[in-house]
Amino acid sequence: MANSNSNPSSIFSSNHIYYLAPLLTVAIALTLFLPSFLGSSPPPSPSPSLPISDKEDNTEIPINITTAVDSIGTRQREPFSDLKLAYDRWDSEVGCSQFREKFRRWKVNASVVQPADAVGCSELKLDHVSVWAKAVSWVPDILDGLYECRCGLSCLWTQNEVLAHPADVEFYQALGPPETRKTGEPLRAFIDLEAWRQPSKHEDIFISYHSSSDVQATYAGKTFRITHSYHIADKKREDVLVYWSSSRCIGHRDATAKSFLSLVPHHSFGHCLNNVGGDDIAPTMYPDCQMEDNPVPHWWDHLHCAMSHYKFVLAIENTWTESYVTEKLFYALEAGAVPIYFGAPNVWDLVPPNSIIDASKFESVEKLAEYIKAVAEDPVAYAEFHAWRRCGVLGNYGKVRLASLDTLPCRLCEFASKKGGRNAPSTQ
Numbered sequence: 001m002a003n004s005n006s007n008p009s010s011i012f013s014s015n016h017i018y019y020l021a022p023l024l025t026v027a028i029a030l031t032l033f034l035p036s037f038l039g040s041s042p043p044p045s046p047s048p049s050l051p052i053s054d055k056e057d058n059t060e061i062p063i064n065i066t067t068a069v070d071s072i073g074t075r076q077r078e079p080f081s082d083l084k085l086a087y088d089r090w091d092s093e094v095g096c097s098q099f100r101e102k103f104r105r106w107k108v109n110a111s112v113v114q115p116a117d118a119v120g121c122s123e124l125k126l127d128h129v130s131v132w133a134k135a136v137s138w139v140p141d142i143l144d145g146l147y148e149c150r151c152g153l154s155c156l157w158t159q160n161e162v163l164a165h166p167a168d169v170e171f172y173q174a175l176g177p178p179e180t181r182k183t184g185e186p187l188r189a190f191i192d193l194e195a196w197r198q199p200s201k202h203e204d205i206f207i208s209y210h211s212s213s214d215v216q217a218t219y220a221g222k223t224f225r226i227t228h229s230y231h232i233a234d235k236k237r238e239d240v241l242v243y244w245s246s247s248r249c250i251g252h253r254d255a256t257a258k259s260f261l262s263l264v265p266h267h268s269f270g271h272c273l274n275n276v277g278g279d280d281i282a283p284t285m286y287p288d289c290q291m292e293d294n295p296v297p298h299w300w301d302h303l304h305c306a307m308s309h310y311k312f313v314l315a316i317e318n319t320w321t322e323s324y325v326t327e328k329l330f331y332a333l334e335a336g337a338v339p340i341y342f343g344a345p346n347v348w349d350l351v352p353p354n355s356i357i358d359a360s361k362f363e364s365v366e367k368l369a370e371y372i373k374a375v376a377e378d379p380v381a382y383a384e385f386h387a388w389r390r391c392g393v394l395g396n397y398g399k400v401r402l403a404s405l406d407t408l409p410c411r412l413c414e415f416a417s418k419k420g421g422r423n424a425p426s427t428q
């Protein structure tokens, strides 16, 4: 997400959709993950196994519930473009009750997400907290406002110093907070959503994507996509299977993308490995994605809409580390596509069951590509990758959304109230 300090411009600018990871993390990622893709190409692999336990409760229900994704490659190949018809087929051949039963006891790590009631009502010291969101760039303006939070707490979030006066919290995003704070001065909150989650060392409240921070802000919220065209196509392309866009051409990510994309029909829209004839081609290719109120459209304005024309979206994190699951994956889910994901090893702790194709579960990119081609011509199996949005919330996903940037104001105010706001004793 946002580049740490060199260029605090909008996340929606092309250079900030994808970010440079430190060389060290790149090296670690290469060491950890690339060797598994160097093997040769055996036949299509079965559905990646998911962590399902039969030990969680004492019911007699069998754990081996098989659904369409367990028999990919056994059905007649059947090219299709109509998602609605695929849904109907899946409903009659599998259905939500089977799906829910299969994933009812799905094992996820609840600790990857902070609970909405992380701060207890009895811990609150103030019933109103005022946050001055100072020097923000990618943190959206629409967060500004007065919020009614839990336990009778109210929270004012504003980018205006006067409206916030006297502030209990100063929120810093691009530039770090001042080194010292005296009692009576606002608490210093600092957000860094990058993989390295580097505290400034001067803040009183640290915010990152990870649950171990004072306050968590996951990427699963809607505030990251407010300027985008959100029109979703009804039909999926049959000829080109995979969408990709990346405009920060990081060596390891390009190498991963290239090795996989060379094996499947794809469109690459960004600066990196562009094969559609330019960066801003999406609105021309897909007139349904054009936004009338945007005089100078850029390809990232059309991300969701362009993605929605494809069955699959390639999502490769710039850093592959625990719980670092970013907008690259969530955009694809929201756009009605199936992410092919290279990134956090514990990604299943943050996404709904059967919502993505986890590349780490495949022995080689060749096997992954064969699997993708098989799913693309299996409407029942493909529809099953959309079952998560049709059969009720399963896994941690609902909670991960509730811990996103969308809900940051109240959660930050609750934490600040617990600390006593500007009356909190100075740490000097």
Ligand SMILES: *[C@@H]1O[C@H](CO)[C@@H](O)[C@H](O)[C@H]1NC(C)=O
Pocket: 062, 063, 064
């Ligand atoms: C589940 O399926 C596997 C493989 O098909 C089989 O070995 C195992 O006995 C089954 N377990 C149950 C509880 O049915």
Ligand SMILES: *[C@@H]1O[C@H](CO)[C@@H](O)[C@H](O)[C@H]1NC(C)=O
Pocket: 109, 110, 111, 112, 211, 212, 322, 323
């Ligand atoms: C569960 O998630 C927490 C927080 O990310 C992590 O520290 C812990 O190691 C995870 N536990 C397991 C068993 O993976």
